[in-house]
Amino acid sequence: MLNKAYLSILKSKKANKKLFALLIDPDKFDVSVLKKATLSKVDFILIGGSLITNGNFEACIEVIKKNCKIPLLIFPGNELQISSKADGILLLSLISGRNPDLLIGKHVLAAPLLKKSKLEIIPTGYMLIDSGKQTAALYMSNTNPIPYSQNEIAMSTAMAGEQLGMKMIYMDAGSGAEKCVSANMIKKVKSVIDIPLIIGGGINSVQKAKDACKAGADIVVVGNAIEKDSALLEKIVKTVHSF
Numbered sequence: 580m581l582n583k584a585y586l587s588i589l590k591s592k593k594a595n596k597k598l599f600a601l602l603i604d605p606d607k608f609d610v611s612v613l614k615k616a617t618l619s620k621v622d623f624i625l626i627g628g629s630l631i632t633n634g635n636f637e638a639c640i641e642v643i644k645k646n647c648k649i650p651l652l653i654f655p656g657n658e659l660q661i662s663s664k665a666d667g668i669l670l671l672s673l674i675s676g677r678n679p680d681l682l683i684g685k686h687v688l689a690a691p692l693l694k695k696s697k698l699e700i701i702p703t704g705y706m707l708i709d710s711g712k713q714t715a716a717l718y719m720s721n722t723n724p725i726p727y728s729q730n731e732i733a734m735s736t737a738m739a740g741e742q743l744g745m746k747m748i749y750m751d752a753g754s755g756a757e758k759c760v761s762a763n764m765i766k767k768v769k770s771v772i773d774i775p776l777i778i779g780g781g782i783n784s785v786q787k788a789k790d791a792c793k794a795g796a797d798i799v800v801v802g803n804a805i806e807k808d809s810a811l812l813e814k815i816v817k818t819v820h821s822f
């Protein structure tokens with residue numbers, strides 16, 4: 580297990596270079612996005628979903644690996660979403676919630692498989708932030724999110740994640756969120772951790788990507804908005820990279 584992806588993230592963070600990750604939901608995968616992702620210089624592709632119904636996770640990974648060279652990291656919705664064909668996995672522990680299965684239970688089930696795989700494992704403290712509506716991630720995880728304006732709770736949770744040895748913190752308002760994680764919360768969390776900070780959920784415009792970067796995101800994740808309008812991809816990546 581090499582730390583290639585994580586080392587490149589650390590290197591970018593040190594150089595103050597923001598990164599962009601495109602989230603692909605296997606249920607809504609359109610192969611044409613891969614060419615656009617390569618041309619736009621997307622830094623990472625994340626693959627996964629809270630619930631996959633039609634899409635074939637494994638087949639989707641094969642198609643991505645065959646058609647582009649962008650590092651592919653699994654963003655697992657559950658323990659079934661593991662494949663050695665990807666480059667790595669964000670090993671998420673849902674530290675904003677109090678569901679033991681998502682803090683450690685599923686990890687125990689997945690551990691032997693992960694051990695056998697050659698996947699780069701990046702332990703990631705995953706925090707769901709309230710966005711004003713019930714998201715798939717919230718419902719499926721059976722947890723409460725951190726309230727939208729409770730910056731202190733978010734700060735303490737992120738600090739605890741870092742102290743527990745997580746390599747990154749991912750603050751997520753949930754796919755298609757109406758309200759993104761607030762700039763204020765991003766700024767506050769950023770001020771108390773040294774590990775890379777990933778921000779996602781509801782980023783559907785250049786301005787929102789800019790706001791997340793300005794507030795302190797090291798990596799910006801967009802999924803939904805690109806599924807709806809792939810022309811946005813180039814503009815958002817350019818904005819993130821120009822920071």
Ligand code: 1GP
Nearest residue numbers: 754755779780781802803
């Ligand atoms: C969801 O953070 C990701 O877990 C991306 O959210 O699909 O709203 O871009 P969007």
